[in-house]
Amino acid sequence: MNRNIRFVFGMMWAIILLMVLLIACTSPSRKPSPSSGSSHPAIVGESQTPALEKQLLATVKHAEGLGAGNPLLLSSLYSLATYYEDRKEYDKAAVQYERALKLKEAASGPNHPDVAAILQRYARLLQAANRPSEAANLLLRSEAILAQTSTPSSRQ
Numbered sequence: 001m002n003r004n005i006r007f008v009f010g011m012m013w014a015i016i017l018l019m020v021l022l023i024a025c026t027s028p029s030r031k032p033s034p035s036s037g038s039s040h041p042a043i044v045g046e047s048q049t050p051a052l053e054k055q056l057l058a059t060v061k062h063a064e065g066l067g068a069g070n071p072l073l074l075s076s077l078y079s080l081a082t083y084y085e086d087r088k089e090y091d092k093a094a095v096q097y098e099r100a101l102k103l104k105e106a107a108s109g110p111n112h113p114d115v116a117a118i119l120q121r122y123a124r125l126l127q128a129a130n131r132p133s134e135a136a137n138l139l140l141r142s143e144a145i146l147a148q149t150s151t152p153s154s155r156q
Contacts, residue, residue, distance in 0.1 A: 056080045074103050078118070081125075090129035097122040116145040 060080055063073035081096030101118045108114055119142035126135035 053080075053083065056083055068103060069107055074100055074107070077103070078121075082121075085125050085128070088128075090125060093125050094122070094129070097125060111145050111148055113146065113149050116142040116149075119145070 056076065056079055059076040060073070063070055063076045066072060077096050077100040081093045081100060084090070084093035084096060097118065101115065101122060104112065104115050104118055119138045123135040123138035123142065126132070126138065
């Protein structure tokens with residue numbers, strides 16, 4: 001019986017620790033001070049950067065070392081962009097979407113349906129950032145790609 005009690009308490013502490021880590025990784029942090037002068041996201045206010053952002057930036061850096069054609073780089077840039085978008089850091093998100101877009105275009109060509117998907121997400125970001133004309137241009141390009149790549153049976 002004594003073993004069971006220790007096991008239960010051990011599990012409770014493990015759960016509490018996991019909850020604390022989860023809260024720490026998902027809680028918003030303070031914005032970096034504008035006086036830092038650097039525009040690189042890994043350098044600006046690094047001590048104030050949330051753990052999740054640090055992990056995403058580290059994943060991007062690792063993937064960059066694997067080469068531009070590595071799918072991990074594209075997915076990590078996309079994840080970082082959506083992270084910034086969720087935090088309403090639209091300028092940072094736009095930079096990452098632009099990088100992801102260029103990589104996908106280089107890997108698959110400018111008229112691939114995956115390029116259209118990135119264009120659509122990027123356009124939503126630009127709309128949220130109050131840049132409607134830029135968003136409209138991206139949506140038009142996305143629609144043209146999708147119209148060009150759709151099969152006759154999918155148009156019905």
